[in-house]
Amino acid sequence: MAFDSLTEKLQNVFRNLRSKGRLTEDDVKAALREVKMALLEADVNFKVVKGFIKDVQERAVGQDVMNGLNPGQMVIKIVNEELVKLMGSETTEIKLQPGSAMTVIMMAGLQGAGKTTTTAKLAGKFKLKGKKPLLVACDVYRPAAIKQLQINGEKQGVEVFSMGDKNRPADIAKAAIQHAAKNGNNIVILDTAGRLHIDEDMMAELQEIKEAVEVHQTILVVDAMTGQDAVNVAGTFNDKIGIDGVIVTKLDGDTRGGAALSIKAVTGRPILYVGMGEKLSDLEQFYPDRMASRILGMGDVLTLIEKAGAELDEDKAIKMADKMKKAQFDFDDYLDSMEQMRKMGGLSSIMSMMPGLGGLGGKGKMPDLDSEENEKKMARMEAMIHSMTPEERRNPDLLNPSRKHRIARGAGVDIAEVNRMVKQFNESRKMMKKLPGMMGGKGGKRGRFRLPF
Known part of the structure; x- marks a missing residue:
């Protein structure tokens, strides 16, 4: 996403703020200098940055903040509020003419x-x-x-x-x-x-x-x-x-x-x-x-939920969630999950909206999950699944060595790739069985939102 680099820099600044028990005025000013540099490097207008830092500093060095129980978190809260104000505070709709007027x-x-x-x-x-x-x-x-x-x-x-x-x-x-x-x-x-x-x-x-x-x-x-x-x-x-x-x-x-x-x-x-x-x-x-x-x-969980609601097949997602909780999902479900993930903009897009994962796209942190190389890997995975018989897709436990060799030949890949995919698939099943809460959990309401992986 456009703000990955800015996100990473700001998170580093805030990490340092949180690590201090109490803040001095100099601590706040030093942190805001870093914020200022990060915003300028992100190509934010110089006058806008100047006004933004001034507004944050006036609020952040106030008595209530400096003497508060967690001043580091208070400064972050102020930066967040001022960012919202900078971008317009309220969501604006395109104004339409009243009633049925054109x-x-x-x-x-x-x-x-x-x-x-x-x-x-x-x-x-x-x-x-x-x-x-x-x-x-x-x-x-x-x-x-x-x-x-x-x-x-x-x-x-x-x-x-x-x-x-x-x-x-x-x-x-x-x-x-x-x-x-x-x-x-x-x-x-x-x-x-x-x-x-x-x-x-x-x-x-x-x-x-x-x-x-x-x-x-x-x-x-x-x-x-x-x-x-x-x-x-x-x-x-x-x-x-x-x-x-x-x-x-x-x-x-x-x-x-x-x-x-x-x-x-x-x-x-x-x-x-x-x-x-x-x-x-x-x-x-x-x-x-x-x-x-x-x-x-x-993160931006609300947008992620809305994207899921708009793009995913709800009945299919609920059935898949039930299968995942019982570790019963099969390779047909695996194909469906890949397709649903694509509809939502790919794994990088989804992770950028998850709390705590927004800055992971920065350089040196995580590879581009939707890169051309990973798209090719996903395509090879789909080819391997399509090379299975319907029975094998429904019952992955049937995949013995001779069947895997046949699948590898049909997909045009090395047998090691088939083994790797089957191992990854089995590990996914085990993990999903351990994490029912992610899928709507015991006693939890079935919401509209289900992650497709």
Whole structure:
């Protein structure tokens, strides 16, 4: 995740704070110097960092904190609260028109930020909420833009309105709204053209669209990987055309993430969603408190539970949990668990949201669990399981040496790999039998959430 390096640095600072019985003012100031450096290295805006450290220090060296029973934990609590405040305190929804009135949303952003894909992702979110969105292809310059929107719209089951690349975007927007009124679409999302950099033509075109139709929400899409440039872009768009909110893309990548911490403070506009992957479902509502927890390595269990609820087959998950508790799960269940883990974004994504494991992705701590190498290992494991007979998959105890040799030949792997996988599988079964509490435990309620491993 974008904040792995920052998380690791902050956890080191807080570890030192916790190790001290009592804190002096100098201890707090030294710790905050480290926090300041960590934030600057994460590409957080300098002015934002300065104000943040000042606010934390004023609260942290107060009488109540310094004389408290556990001042180290109090300082961490203050840092967490100030981080939440920095990112907007409250979760902000896209404001829709009341009742069944049509809402027009204009998407803006530079080329390469992922605007067209994000536009389709957003339409999918609205569809899941029972709305009837219409996607509108207003980018008449980039050759593949219209086709890309149509393909993604089809995947989301959302209609796309297009008039080709020979009409003015403002005219396309006007015609799209007439079409939406006739066909009962209550949300119209305009995918506008991007440029490699901000220019007057781009701003004029967006203004023209706003003059031609009533735009209720203007949403800017920025790329987290561009760091401070993303913040500057947000500021310029807000000054020139006015924006109502921001979607930050590519927060799952190897980026320092400072843009997400700076945008609200610099522009005064909230982050609405964050893009956490390539899939059309990888658009998460932005919760400042949950993001602060992830940054500080405290995990984000609520998002993990929501992802599980949305992505996993609940009946299948409950049956698998029951089998795991009794150590009865088989290789078919193993295949299912791999598929469900993929749906939730992979093991690294899941672990980044587990309390205490958020910082394990840092350099030297843990390998990339979703790396290409590990994907290949998983594919070989699936090939081995598919080389088993249905009876062998259902009853792993049948796997004697001759059967294992046949499986190895069928999967095109060495016999040692088959032995290793079977050993790992048996150890997993033993472990799950010892840990019933992880799966909803004795006497515990069966919740919606089950980990797929």
